[in-house]
Amino acid sequence: PRVQSAxxxxxxxxxxxxxxxxxTPAEMLDDPHTVRVxxxxxxxxxRRAKDAPPREEDAPPGEHAPPHADAPPHDAAPPREDASRAPRPEADAPxxxxxxxxxxxxxDASRALWLLLLPFMVVNLAHWMRPRALRRPRLVRLYGALVRLLGLSLTVLLVAAACEVALDLTAWQCAGTAACAEGRAWLGFLSPHTSPGDWWTQPGRRxxxxxxVPAALVLLLWFLxxxxxxAYENQRPLPASTDDTGSAPDAGATATAPAHEAKVPRDTPALARPGFWYGRRI
Structure with a gap:
């Protein structure tokens, strides 16, 4: 059932x-004329074109001018009406x-590389799924420290696995053994048995x-x-229009403070916090 407004x-x-x-939007809205809002x-x-909110360029000249400015000319194009304020055939239709x-x-297939970030996504979820702990700041800080330690351990584990394969198994053991290096032509320039005297055959250089390889893995994680x-989280929080009590700012204020500078009540849900969708510390 549809939600009806009072x-x-x-x-x-x-x-x-x-x-x-x-x-497509036209199929979902059952209307060929749609607008991205x-x-x-x-x-x-x-939304449907008739339901889209007014755009800045649709406003007539002088609408954003000071109160003493002249009225807009009569031949100016009227702004598009906002569907939430314009009269509708059905008053209670959403x-x-x-x-x-x-x-x-x-x-393309390169999107599969995002699976490398899956363990770290679970760590982020563990941070935001913390149970409420009012008036327990030490417990909250301890929980945050443990989650960050878990994320660091996952990073170290992934890099250590790459070091085990690249440095130990490949460069040290396989390249240093004649039976292993002779059957792999791509590893021949690192083996002193197949390329004696070459510059790369020294153990330290290998x-x-x-x-x-592990350095490239770290760069790949950073790039992803x-x-x-x-692409998805670079949206700074909107300016705060109300304080933590819900009241409007003073009329004499020249500018509103950023949302991350406003005090957020401790019982505010995680989804309602200004930094949840920003993706960086604020």
Missing amino acids: PGEQPALELLVHGVGGT AGDDTAALY VQEAYVWCNLTSG LALAAL AHKTWS
């Missing part, structure tokens, strides 16, 4: 989300909004070259994490 209130918002198969080419929210996310799961943050 008399005198703005219409409710009905969010439509498609399945794994994907679809938020998001990008990867994932976005769409405004439908379609969330299209099919591009999040489409792409290990230094093999150390590039940075690309993920830039």
Whole structure:
């Protein structure tokens, strides 16, 4: 059943989300004329053109001018009405909004590299799933320290596994054994048995070259994490319009403080905190 708004209130918002198969905004909203109201080419929210909120360029000249400015000319194009304020045929009908996310799961085979970040995603979930602990700051700090220690241990474990394969098994044992190196042509330049006297056959140089593998793995993790943050989490919190008591700021204030500078009540859910969707410490 649809959510209906109470008399005198703005219409409710009905969010439509498609399945794994994907679809188009026109099919979801049953209207060929749709407008993207938020998001990008990867994932976005769409409304019918008649339901879309007014855009900045639709405002007539002088609308954002000071109160003493002249009125806009009569031939100016009227702004597009906001569906949440404009009269609707059905007073209690919600405004439908379609969330299209099919591009999040489409792409080439390189998208499988994101699986490397899966263990670290679980650690992030463990941080945000912390039970409420009001008036227990030491317990909260201890929990955060343990979660960060777990994330660090996962990083060390992954790099240590790469070092075991690249440095120990390949550069030290296999390249230093004639039976192993002779059957692998790509390893011949590191083996003193197949390439005696070569510069790379020295044990220290073999290990230094093999150390590039775990270093490249760390750079790959950094690249994937940075690309993920830039694409999906690079949204700074909006300026805070209210303080922690819910009251509006003073009229004489020249600018509102950023959301991360405003005090957040301790009992605020994690999803409502300003830094949850930012992806960086604020």
